[in-house]
Amino acid sequence: MTTIAPYRSLAPARRAGFAQLLHAEWTKLRTVRGWLVGLLLIPLLTVGFGALISSGSECGFMYPAPNGQFVSGPCSAPIGPGGELVQDHFYFTHQALTGNGVITARITALTGPSLQPWAKAGIIVKASTTPGSAYAAMLVTGAHGVRMQWNFTEDTAGMPGFVSASLPRWLRLVRVGDTVTGYDSADGSHWTEVGRTTLAGLPSTVQVGLLAATPPPTGQGAVAVNQAVTSTGAFDHVDVTGAVGGSWQGIELGRSPGGGDPGGFQQTGGGFTVTGIGDIAPDIGEGAGAGTPITHTLDGVFAGLIAAIVVGVIFVTAEYRRGLIRTTLTASPGRGRVIAAKAIVLGVVTFLLAFIGCAISVPLDEHLLRSHGNVMDPVSTLTWLRIVAGSAAVFAGAAMFGVALGAIYRRGASAVCTAIVVIVVPWFLAVSSPALSATVSDWLLRISPSAALAIQQVIPKYPQVASDYLPSDGFYPLAPWAGFAVLCVWTAGALWLAVHLLRGRDV
Amino acid sequence: MSEALHAEWTKARTVPGTIWLLAGVITLTVSLGALVTASTKCGSAGCGQDPARVSLTGIYLGQAVVAVLAVLAISDEYSTGMIRITLAAMPSRVTVLAAKAAVLAGLTVAAGAVAVLPSALLGRLLLPGNGLGYPLDGAMLRAVAGSVLYLGLIALLSLGVATVVRESAVAIGFVLTLLFVFPIVAHFVSNTTWQRHLEQIGPMTAGMAIQDTVNLASQPIGPWPGLGVLAAWAAGSLLLGGLMLRLRDALPARRH
Numbered sequence: 195m196t197t198i199a200p201y202r203s204l205a206p207a208r209r210a211g212f213a214q215l216l217h218a219e220w221t222k223l224r225t226v227r228g229w230l231v232g233l234l235l236i237p238l239l240t241v242g243f244g245a246l247i248s249s250g251s252e253c254g255f256m257y258p259a260p261n262g263q264f265v266s267g268p269c270s271a272p273i274g275p276g277g278e279l280v281q282d283h284f285y286f287t288h289q290a291l292t293g294n295g296v297i298t299a300r301i302t303a304l305t306g307p308s309l310q311p312w313a314k315a316g317i318i319v320k321a322s323t324t325p326g327s328a329y330a331a332m333l334v335t336g337a338h339g340v341r342m343q344w345n346f347t348e349d350t351a352g353m354p355g356f357v358s359a360s361l362p363r364w365l366r367l368v369r370v371g372d373t374v375t376g377y378d379s380a381d382g383s384h385w386t387e388v389g390r391t392t393l394a395g396l397p398s399t400v401q402v403g404l405l406a407a408t409p410p411p412t413g414q415g416a417v418a419v420n421q422a423v424t425s426t427g428a429f430d431h432v433d434v435t436g437a438v439g440g441s442w443q444g445i446e447l448g449r450s451p452g453g454g455d456p457g458g459f460q461q462t463g464g465g466f467t468v469t470g471i472g473d474i475a476p477d478i479g480e481g482a483g484a485g486t487p488i489t490h491t492l493d494g495v496f497a498g499l500i501a502a503i504v505v506g507v508i509f510v511t512a513e514y515r516r517g518l519i520r521t522t523l524t525a526s527p528g529r530g531r532v533i534a535a536k537a538i539v540l541g542v543v544t545f546l547l548a549f550i551g552c553a554i555s556v557p558l559d560e561h562l563l564r565s566h567g568n569v570m571d572p573v574s575t576l577t578w579l580r581i582v583a584g585s586a587a588v589f590a591g592a593a594m595f596g597v598a599l600g601a602i603y604r605r606g607a608s609a610v611c612t613a614i615v616v617i618v619v620p621w622f623l624a625v626s627s628p629a630l631s632a633t634v635s636d637w638l639l640r641i642s643p644s645a646a647l648a649i650q651q652v653i654p655k656y657p658q659v660a661s662d663y664l665p666s667d668g669f670y671p672l673a674p675w676a677g678f679a680v681l682c683v684w685t686a687g688a689l690w691l692a693v694h695l696l697r698g699r700d701v
Numbered sequence: 702m703s704e705a706l707h708a709e710w711t712k713a714r715t716v717p718g719t720i721w722l723l724a725g726v727i728t729l730t731v732s733l734g735a736l737v738t739a740s741t742k743c744g745s746a747g748c749g750q751d752p753a754r755v756s757l758t759g760i761y762l763g764q765a766v767v768a769v770l771a772v773l774a775i776s777d778e779y780s781t782g783m784i785r786i787t788l789a790a791m792p793s794r795v796t797v798l799a800a801k802a803a804v805l806a807g808l809t810v811a812a813g814a815v816a817v818l819p820s821a822l823l824g825r826l827l828l829p830g831n832g833l834g835y836p837l838d839g840a841m842l843r844a845v846a847g848s849v850l851y852l853g854l855i856a857l858l859s860l861g862v863a864t865v866v867r868e869s870a871v872a873i874g875f876v877l878t879l880l881f882v883f884p885i886v887a888h889f890v891s892n893t894t895w896q897r898h899l900e901q902i903g904p905m906t907a908g909m910a911i912q913d914t915v916n917l918a919s920q921p922i923g924p925w926p927g928l929g930v931l932a933a934w935a936a937g938s939l940l941l942g943g944l945m946l947r948l949r950d951a952l953p954a955r956r957h
Contacts, residue, residue: 228868243886250890493889497882504874511870515780606870607776608718611769614877615729615762622761622881626888629755631740666888 212535215526219539223509232505233543236498236589237551244494244555248562253486253569269484271477271569272326272448275394278653279485279571280346282325283448283472285457286318288403291369295436297402298366300382301334302359303428306408306469311337312660313408315427315468317365319374320401321393325448328393330374331405331474332365334427340365341658342376342389346476349658352378352388364431372396382431403442404429404459406470409482412660423471424456430465448472475659477571480667482659486568488578489650489668491559492585496618498551502544502589503613506596509540511606519701530693537597537689541590548589552582577652584649584678591646591681592617598688601696616684617643625666636671643684645670648677705791705800713804718773723808725766726852727816734759734820743832752835753844753914756824760848760909763816764855767809768876771859774805775942776869784951794946802860802939806853813852821845840914847911847928854928854935855880858904861938865945880905897921904934 223229253269274280291297299317306313316333330344332352340352340363357363364379372392377385408425446457457470477483513519526532556578560570573581595617599609621644624635639645648670655663663669670677713719737758741750778784791797821841828835835841862879863872883903887896900906900921910927913920922930 228871232871243882247886247889250886250892250895252892490889496885497878500874500878504870508868508870600870605773606868607769607772607873610870610873611765611877614874615765618877618881619762619765622885623758626884627758627761629737629741629750629758631737631742634737634740 212531215531215535216539218522218525219535220543223539223543226512229505229509229512232501232508233547235501236505236544236547237554238498239501240492240494240498240548240551241555241558242494243497244491244559245562247493248491248559249566251486251490251563251566251568253484253563253567269486269567269569271483271485272324273572274326274346274476275328276345276347277572277574278347279477279483279569280326281448281473281475281477281483282327282346283446284314284405284407284474285459285468285470285472286320286323286401286403286405286445286447287442287459287466287468288320288323288401288445289434289442290399290439291319291402291434292399292437292439294370295402295434295438296366296368298364298382298431298433299404299429300362300364300431301357301427301429302362304334304336304357304425305428306423306425308411308423309336309425310408310411310423310660311335312473312475312658313425314341314474315406315425315429316404317367318403318405319367319369321396323401323445323447328396329474330367330376330391330393332367332376332378332388333405334363334365336408336425338658340378340388343474343658344374344389344391345393346474347656348391349656350376350389352376352386353380367402369396369400369402369436399439402434404432404466404468405474406457406468407472407474408470409473409475409660412482412662424469425471426467426469428465428467432464432466442466446470473659476653476656478653478656478659478661478667479571480661480664482661484569485571486563487571487653487668488556488560488573488581489652490563491556492552492581492650493559494555495552495585495588495647495650496621498548499589499592499618500614502548502593503596503617504610505544506540506593507600507606507609507613509536510597510600511604511609514604514701515606523701529696533597533601533689533693533696537594540597541594544593545586545590549583549586552585556582571653573652580674581650581652584674585647587678588646588649588681591643591678591685595643595681595685595688598685598692601692602688620644621647621665625664635665639665639671639677641680643681645672645677646681648672649674702796702800705796706803708787708791709797709800709804713774713808716773716777719770719808722766722770722773723812726763726770726809726812729766730759730763730813730816731819731823732759733762735823738820738823738827741828741831741833748833750833751913751915752824752828752833753821753841754909754912755833756820756828756835757817757844757848757912759816759820760851760912763813764852764880764905765877767813767852767856768859768873768880770809771805771856772863772869772872772876774801775860775863776867776872779867780869788951795943798860798864798939798943798946802857805856805860809856810849810853813849816852817845817848838914840917843924844912844914847924850928851908851911851931854908854931855904857935858931858938861935861940861942864942865938901927902930904931907931 313336318331320329321327339354366377477485603609620638620642866872887899907927908931
């Protein structure tokens with residue numbers, strides 16, 4: 195008599211470890227055709243919409259003209275000593291100085307129609323009259339007192355208060371080798387050091403002299419207000435010591451195509467008046483410069499984000515719809531681990547695909563934007579990596595947020611709608627709705643997960659450059675990683691709630 | 702047709718989600734509108750804002766919930782298999798879709814009216830104090846009534862899309878992308894011709910033109926033509942949905 199042994203699996207007995215769970219979720223993800231299509235849409239939509247937007251972005255910079263109108267012209271921006279795009283447009287009354295020397299001047303007035311807070315007049319030591327060359331300057335400003343500024347991005351405060359005939363300001367720059375030191379004084383005998391800088395590679399012969407410049411007005415509707423903006427500095431006691439060559443020359447540095455700049459200088463006795471427009475500052479794009487920040491190469495991200503959200507949601511809700519969730523939870527009863535495995539697998543896959551999408555989008559759109567006349571702000575490899583990998587991480591966070599909402603709602607439509615309303619709509623409203631005040635826009639981009647797009651900000655907000663710093667120009671209220679942390683908090687909170695609910699519910 | 706309407710009405714009112722979604726439309730519309738209205742401060746020179754647009758900003762959120770309501774009206778039938786019973790009881794598929802559209806439009810317009818009126822009232826109460834006049838004239842009436850119609854048309858557009866796509870999550874993702882993609886792309890491109898055309902053809906940008914009460918001449922599209930563009934989108938999507946409903950099997954082969 196023979197006994198029939200019951201069937202036993204030949205597979206060795208093993209714990210249902212987390213690695214097996216990850217493997218199971220990965221198998222599901224890669225074998226459902228609809229999910230694969232959705233995943234591929236992430237890079238495709240990002241690149242496609244990015245390319246579409248770049249193709250429709252011709253650069254036509256509006257240059258301020260003397261009559262207060264704006265004149266459209268091609269975009270151009272020089273590159274400063276720090277490697278970034280700069281504005282180098284001002285009126286320069288200059289002499290050549292060879293070797294060490296000192297320039298001193300007393301400024302008795304800064305005037306102009308609708309004088310801007312950052313209207314400037316003062317003295318400068320500049321490597322050459324080529325736009326973008328190194329410089330150090332001592333300036334009086336419309337509303338920020340005396341400043342020492344150098345190489346476009348640096349700014350240090352000197353004496354406070356507005357200059358006038360009764361409160362004149364004495365300014366001095368001392369050049370020794372590559373080092374320039376700035377001093378200010380109220381009386382011409384007691385000097386205070388404001389700042390000291392080393393201008394790398396300063397040639398032996400430099401240009402020293404007087405400058406005047408003013409940026410155009412900013413603020414809501416500023417461009418619509420056609421006001422003539424110039425700034426005029428009145429100087430006396432102008433003195434240059436050292437090996438000075440030639441007489442005083444005037445030059446409108448930078449350019450204003452078709453504008454017919456109002457700049458100029460007059461020499462009267464021992465004094466000068468210098469009038470100019472423009473600015474000598476970093477180029478921060480829209481409104482304050484002609485350059486285009488690299489952030490604009492990732493304008494297509496919003497479309498890919500929606501795809502990531504949808505895939506994240508249906509990765510969970512499809513299991514409910516098909517009843518697969520019962521099998522999943524039978525095979526792996528740890529419910530928290532199932533959600534974690536889903537979030538990790540989808541997060542990693544989304545990150546990789548989005549990284550590819552962004553890594554294609556940035557150079558492709560840079561090329562498209564350039565071919566449409568835009569001047570791109572160069573970025574370091576590290577910054578490039580930060581915005582590409584950071585954007586990919588935002589995609590991963592959004593997809594994981596979708597997973598959590600899918601598990602919370604168990605219904606696709608409500609989950610997708612909630613995720614989009616929370617992530618994409620606040621960003622849309624903050625960036626493009628004229629009805630929202632700046633305060634509300636700012637808060638939306640602080641508390642909603644779309645704060646994470648701050649990871650794409652490359653140009654810092656410069657206190658010495660007046661601009662609206664709008665989110666649509668790539669400026670966010672939070673620092674890049676702080677913004678990303680907001681998304682992480684939302685995603686972690688939603689995942690926690692999902693696990694909590696899943697544990698308490700019947701499937 | 703009246704039996705079909707009755708059947709769809711019974712489904713709509715007995716599905717537990719409907720009442721919550723309608724409440725969501727009203728709550729989101731009114732609260733976002735109140736937030737934006739209260740935070741709008743204009744100087745003596747004015748701020749060039751349209752009072753109607755400011756007070757009715759809540760529609761941007763409300764429409765997302767309307768889209769969910771509309772998508773679920775059809776895709777829930779597919780996910781539960783109810784569609785087989787519906788079509789067995791009412792074999793004329795066009796009638797089913799028409800009845801669904803009518804019930805959905807009715808519900809949305811009713812909720813939309815409840816959502817829009819308090820928003821307008823808040824605008825009337827708060828905006829003049831913040832330096833933005835709020836005249837109760839024909840243009841304002843058009844903006845308020847038109848916003849209600851706008852929500853109704855969004856519901857029809859979403860219903861059509863969901864009839865084609867059937868999977869609810871994908872349908873809602875598609876609808877919201879369709880709505881938001883035009884204004885976002887228009888905002889980022891600098892070419893003004895592109896901008897104008899994108900705003901003229903986008904279902905949301907064109908439809909929202911019904912809210913314009915000032916500077917009508919400088920808008921890319923007039924109020925009624927704009928709402929007409931949205932109506933065309935809705936009609937097109939319902940037409941395509943009806944066609945697919947007629948041509949396709951009620952339920953695709955299911956893997957159980």
